[in-house]
Amino acid sequence: xxxxxxxxxxxxKPTQTLTLTCTFSGFSLSTSGVGxxxxxxxxxxxxxxxxxxxxxDDKRYTPSLEKRLTVAKGTSKNQVVLSVxxxxxxxxxxxxxxxxxxxxxxxHLWGQGTMVAVSS
Amino acid sequence: xxxxxxxxxxxxxxxxxxxxxxxxxxxxxxxxxxxxxKPGQAPVLVIYRDNKRPSGIPERFSGSNSGNTATLTISRAxxxxxxxxxxxxxxxxxxxxxxxxxxxxx
Numbered sequence: 452x453x454x455x456x457x458x459x460x461x462x463x464k465p466t467q468t469l470t471l472t473c474t475f476s477g478f479s480l481s482t483s484g485v486g487x488x489x490x491x492x493x494x495x496x497x498x499x500x501x502x503x504x505x506x507x508d509d510k511r512y513t514p515s516l517e518k519r520l521t522v523a524k525g526t527s528k529n530q531v532v533l534s535v536x537x538x539x540x541x542x543x544x545x546x547x548x549x550x551x552x553x554x555x556x557x558x559h560l561w562g563q564g565t566m567v568a569v570s571s
Numbered sequence: 572x573x574x575x576x577x578x579x580x581x582x583x584x585x586x587x588x589x590x591x592x593x594x595x596x597x598x599x600x601x602x603x604x605x606x607x608x609k610p611g612q613a614p615v616l617v618i619y620r621d622n623k624r625p626s627g628i629p630e631r632f633s634g635s636n637s638g639n640t641a642t643l644t645i646s647r648a649x650x651x652x653x654x655x656x657x658x659x660x661x662x663x664x665x666x667x668x669x670x671x672x673x674x675x676x677x
Contacts, residue, residue, distance in 0.1 A: 500666035557604035
């Protein structure tokens with residue numbers, strides 16, 4: 452059974468760096484084709500894809516935020532970390548991670564999400 | 572255009588069929604995926620690669636993709652189908668989402 456769970460501080464101040472952790476089970480990020488994606492959703496707004504890390508450590512980012520994002524495998528084999536620099540109140544959102552089992556495929560299973568507010 | 576166009580809202584009577592569309596030039600050249608998101612919950616994949624259903628998704632959910640429009644069809648709509656629905660494609664390793672369609676069952 453595949454599960455994913457996001458963790459992050461619930462509140463960060465403007466200009467700070469947000470670090471999100473996705474802890475997963477039931478699959479290996481070393482398996483060929485597997486990817487873990489990150490997404491966010493501001494209150495009342497649409498889903499937005501942020502980043503993807505592949506089994507081979509290749510990475511992709513949404514162009515509009517690429518300069519502020521860094522995705523990496525965690526120190527534990529079952530974790531992926533996303534950093535977002537220069538946080539702004541506009542970055543207030545629920546952040547999700549999700550499992551993509553095959554290159555070019557959909558995100559089949561999602562974490563429950565974690566809400567992050569940006570305020571001084 | 573790289574954007575995916577979805578109607579803001581669709582309404583359907585219980586027991587009837589709802590069609591939610593996702594538009595883009597030549598979208599038929601892409602695999603389209605559909606996600607359901609109920610209020611306060613994480614997205615759930617309901618259709619992948621145009622017309623495939625993940626295990627556990629009712630047969631009432633189906634998908635098609637032709638020309639410039641991909642369609643998610645929900646037959647025999649139920650109250651529990653009320654949700655936001657998002658389409659998604661890949662553009663050279665960049666995930667693109669539509670703006671979402673709110674389905675109301677009334």
